[in-house]
Amino acid sequence: MATDAQAFVKEIPSKSEQFSEWYTAVCLKAELADYSPVRGCMVVRPYGYALWENMQRWLDDRFKATGHVTAYFPLFVPEAFLKKEAEHVEGFAPQVAWVTHGGDEKLAERLAVRPTSEAIIMPMYARWIQSYRDLPVLLLQWCSVVRWEKATRLFLRTAEFLWHEGHTAHATSEEADAECRTILEIYRQLLEDVLAIPVLVGKKPPSEKFAGGDWTYTLEALMPDRQAIQAGTSHFLGQNFAKAFGVKFLDRDNVEKPVWTTSWAVTTRLVGSLVMAHGDDRGLALPPRIAPIQVVIVPIPGKEREKVLAAARALAERLKAVARVRLDDRDEYTPGWKFNDWEMRGVPLRLEIGPRDVAANQAVLVRRTGGPKATVAIEGVEQAVARALDEVQGEYYARGKAFLDEHTLSVATMEALEEAMRERRGFVRTNWCGDQACEDAIRARTGASPRVIPLDDRPQGACLVCGRPSTATVYYARAY
């Protein structure tokens, strides 16, 4: 078994020393994803897709519970539509994949493969929405989008990725903003409660907002290399798209007004964040609530193969009600090999069962997070497993929170900020006067970008750059 473990470890670079290589090796070896022959595009393999499916189901339940419905809009956006909102097209055009031919025929107008769907959804809203009675429209779709990239970082930077995109229309600015915040809170719960990734929640500074929107809410997580990653965004689009696309409604006061819209999304990038956040030198490590397999049962047959297998099967059957369980009864691998393999795949709990355990009506419980092996009685094993899953979930979150707190600093001078970015990285809290020139100065001197202004911000002190009074607290970080 020692040899097995060494062989496994050898194939995965050290997380602390070669973070980027470690990340790719884990994605490939745990069979989450693979490179495809299409430049910039990835294949999401079944184990990686199962992670996405679990997020999708969790989110979709929340979306439905908060009154949202699902639809599907065309993959293609005619160029003229993309151009209707000036700032929007400027933001996305450089990244667009263009369809120019259908069969042998050259198209009269080229079609963008959707980089985002505002420009194809708004014309439909213009048709569907007439009166305040038609509002709000709370709609989303699950699909892929394309943003032309040459580099491929599995899950993190690919030309095509999977997401949902919400697109809502409201009668008032207040309602639209409340919708943005409802979604932001759902995303926060997904990140913190399910993925066990603590986040900073707030608004983007204007320079980082969505192209065409008024402001953008964001969730920012800190990865172990102390770089920030944007985990989800919720955009308040004001009336910009409504005006560009003529989406108007007759209000209660009999006046025709443009609607207020929002859009919001999380993407398969979250799978990448999950890998980075929790994995270690043994491979993937998954919080129980998102793990496709929560408990793996490994029989150690010894000389009583049939008896042990029967007990393992009965145990699996028993646990089905409380956990996603897998019995690994393959003959062609040793128990030791299986231990390492399932640890590499991040399964939170392992139950080992051998002849002596069968005789004593017990099993041995091992946690992916470490700690001593524990003997658990089969009688009541459901409760023991459920409790262990909860504890492991909490452990992942607590570790993440400690890491985030440890790597969030406050600085009062540019020198301190520069040093922090050079030495420690992480999030650095700064005071900002609101002037773009000051932000630009920080970007130029540190290579960091402004990630988030906290939701409940109470600006104080002086701007780090110019010394004028602060109007916002901004967290800076180097970022993915």
Next chain:
Amino acid sequence: MATDAQAFVKEIPSKSEQFSEWYTAVCLKAELADYSPVRGCMVVRPYGYALWENMQRWLDDRFKATGHVTAYFPLFVPEAFLKKEAEHVEGFAPQVAWVTHGGDEKLAERLAVRPTSEAIIMPMYARWIQSYRDLPVLLLQWCSVVRWEKATRLFLRTAEFLWHEGHTAHATSEEADAECRTILEIYRQLLEDVLAIPVLVGKKPPSEKFAGGDWTYTLEALMPDRQAIQAGTSHFLGQNFAKAFGVKFLDRDNVEKPVWTTSWAVTTRLVGSLVMAHGDDRGLALPPRIAPIQVVIVPIPGKEREKVLAAARALAERLKAVARVRLDDRDEYTPGWKFNDWEMRGVPLRLEIGPRDVAANQAVLVRRTGGPKATVAIEGVEQAVARALDEVQGEYYARGKAFLDEHTLSVATMEALEEAMRERRGFVRTNWCGDQACEDAIRARTGASPRVIPLDDRPQGACLVCGRPSTATVYYARAY
């Protein structure tokens, strides 16, 4: 209420007289779909998408229960890959949408927007499959595909449509064929048991098989205009794609062999079939197992608004455990308007509750399939509703089966076939020698195409065209 009903009916053309216009009107009015500004593409609206989601969940549960896993492969297929299987590219190239530019850059090789994914999945299988231990691979993806079409018939013929596509790889021909049949049976259950659409199940004649495959299994339904519609297909691809893409495995006997592959799909076309199969002059009609809303509760407040609304709410709460229920407590519409509106949307059951019902602790149950109103006691209403849903489901299937049987004829001569296709349409059973020339003669003289050779075929008699001994029984029909 009579006026309401007339107004509703006026907007929907007669199903028996103007079938095609009726179909489009129902899709639009029930808000299943809408035309988009992109030529050939449709928007699937939330109520239509909910039908697709229900099919998706039902299927996905079956797929998972039979050992399949889900993945996601790139939207784009490099042209060179599409060309690797000669028959395949010939079949699909005329329908392909081509991406030629990424941002401002002209691509070195153009990319097909996937018309189907064999050519992008097989190269991955070549990488993933080495040994018999890696087999079978039982994998599917849910996505959209594009086949360039100018015409738009909502759900039935659009340039982009939603589907799943299964792609499996096996060590033997027998296993691959068994997989095709397993899937075919899952599809049959979806059609008959869930959608209440009876089907003919069997093989396509060679002229109608999938481009690049060895043979194709199909399910064919008969629509009320007595035209056939292909409801799903399951393709036995032999070793063709494996050879073209070099997907080989080392077998138990230590010999390297190409794998055997299958692919299979159903599409959003099924939503269109569902509309056509069951709808009537009042609009959509949905079998309970697929209906997004199975029971609508319409309060008739009279002079006791609060009391009636409270009872309606309690009733809705009670029924949640047994049915997908919607309480329509909108103030701005009359009960009569609501009756018509929900009938138009195809909701299988309606429960009306007024002051007298509240006093008597009862409600009035009305079925979308017709028949007298029934009074049901609130005590035990769950059982009454569950029973009524089952009965309505059975009624839809029985009607469909009677229609299919009535419109399936046998003929022994070309004259009889021509007459049948001219007068009655429907499915016409014929004997066939297996010669392509005889099939071509029938197509040319009748405008009908060969739809299906039954699974358990016992050919007998003489070929309708040439008189040689029959080698297959073929059902002909005009088709969508």
